[in-house]
Amino acid sequence: MDNFFKSVRKHIDRLDINQLRGQYARALEEVVFLDTLISTIAQGILVLNEQGEIVRANPAAHTLLGMAPADALRYLKIPVGRASKSEITLTYPDTRTLEVQTQPMHGPTLVLLRDITAEKARTNAELRAGASHAIHDLARSVAHEIGNPLNAISLNLQLLARDYPTNESIAECRRQVKRLDGIIRDFLQALRPTKLALTAGSLVEPLQNCLETLKNELKERKITVRTDFARSLPMVALDKNQMEQVFFNLLKNALEAMKEGGHLTLSAEADDTSVSVSIQDTGCGMGKEQIAHLFEPYRSTKTNGHGLGLMICSRIVHDHGGSISAESVKNAGTTFTVKLPRLEPRVRQLES
Template structure:
């Protein structure tokens, strides 16, 4: 750098050679002006390249919320197209983001000079962003409009990891509690069963009038059957919430869905619900899965769909495939789910139903994670809900298994 580059301007700020040249631009001839333009173009291209290689989103807005600049990551995070820079308004583009910053029409006066917080946004897709919001210092001309820089970091993976850990702890706590309760209930049931069996044996050796003996035997039989049923309910309950390693095998999801719908056929008819099934992709929806767990998974999702429709309706089930994943979508025309409830839907014992136990979707999430998959929910109150189950294809799942086994 030459000595001229070290000169300082107002406030001790270093003045660049380009700024000095711009200060006397009227004195430049065409040759020097062309050199200056080329140099400015090179520097602009360099800065564009640097900003576009950064993972964080960088967005500059004016005091009206209009986006003046956004790097590639920033445009991707807020769903901004290149030709919208200079016209798109932040609070219209991503209302969730603007609300988290309190950057709404007339809201500039309430803005703190520097803000750092986490925000949940739903456009262009559901994700968590860590925001750093700062007012850009004004240049020497104090009348220049205020500008702000928003730095966005996608922390969705970190959030999901934390939530998975919390959920795992919840499930373990619930299982410990359930196992304790089942033990306390199971012991008296076993004792009752043993004593009823003893009574039945003694009854067989006792002479009683035929009618009385028949009545007592029938009552004993009913008691024993109900005890066995309660014991089976306890076992199924523990089996449902207990973390279990799936016995993976190549499984056609179509066959799983058809088996479940066969079991639910009578209930669908009683509820006056039409059910359709479509295979969108020509490729068969084959996954590496545990058939028993997959049936429970589909049963829980379709059961929820049925219970969301009190006066009849329809359920549309679709299977689809792309290069990496197999999808199973269950769409209903039920009451829908509010955004607040969707955020709680996987929590143990959370339910909006009068007779719900609040474990169904928790079990769905657990099974999907054990199969390396994900659950997505898209819902609008009064219009219905779509649950999307995303499974890795068998080839991708097979590549994942060795590393999973080492961890």
């Protein structure tokens, strides 16, 4: 290190005052240019230190958030040192949707904020139509490829049952065929958007129902479960059956990500406008590329996955007026967070 500074000093000693002034002026021009660029860009930019504190924020971040970035940071819960992508809906001073992306930078964390309100409004109908068309094509293919041979098997089993009415093996086969037929019907039904049957209830209840259904599988896979639910969570408007479908899918994904056992942490909390539930596993995690394409059809982290499960979860949650996001670290685990609006948003009196 001493040799380095000696070398730098020798270089400086060889420069006259005019050369030093010229290099300083050029460096200053570069700094001013970059500062102007960051200040005028329409995308919000935040730089967080390793403690999650803001060390730089451009004016666009203040405008997009509708408040001082340091104040907004308490509500955004931005992951520090992790790559993530999520969407948030803000209601002050007007309703808008922001895309929030984080990218670690060998210490600091870069946070990019982008207003996608107009983009979502402009393309939402097209995306829904395209996704719906693709899903219906897949549904028809599934019905043809599986339904037809399944019907043939069922008919032949009925004929065998007439000749061997007491044969337990035939009876068991018929039960399993009936079960498989029900699974296919449920799968196809899940792909078709259905009208929500909203009632006032707890967002934790459907999660607990799914946990009860999966308790034996959790035990077999040697997965421990820890719950951290805040007391007296406010009510939300939800379709319990459809939200159970969301949580069941997320829990199954978490189980399948922990091949050798692990820990599952379920938490729930509320703020002034919403109630959120988080499902955190200690599984294999996902990379930045996988995170970027979550909730898109035909993209799956599983070898034989079709990528429709998370897309259906996203559709159901957004139909509830909520949001779903994911954070993940490769080989460390993944956290999914589902957020639904409170039935009665809490009004906080602003400090004078």
